[in-house]
Amino acid sequence: MGITMEQNVQRRREYVEKVRNSFEKDTVLPAEESEEPAFSFAKLSFLIALILFGAFYLWQESGEEWYGYRPADVVVMIEENLFDTNLLDYVMIKNET
Numbered sequence: 001m002g003i004t005m006e007q008n009v010q011r012r013r014e015y016v017e018k019v020r021n022s023f024e025k026d027t028v029l030p031a032e033e034s035e036e037p038a039f040s041f042a043k044l045s046f047l048i049a050l051i052l053f054g055a056f057y058l059w060q061e062s063g064e065e066w067y068g069y070r071p072a073d074v075v076v077m078i079e080e081n082l083f084d085t086n087l088l089d090y091v092m093i094k095n096e097t
Helices: 005-022 041-062 071-080 087-091
Strands: none
């Protein structure tokens, strides 16, 4: 009628053994490298922040205006949070007890 269950199991075992033997015994697979990328996102963001800080410091020392703004104006804007998006109002649930 066909292949019996025992014959099928035996053929599968032989196939698995054949595949296992097809690999070289002496071959050592290289371990996966877990190194960070050469230039990670954290390094890039730190470099951008450092450049912006340096540019602002030089601008502040020169005292020049840029598009009608002085460094003191920018400091006041940052202190007053003029560009705050009120994210906490959207994300946080207010406790009204």
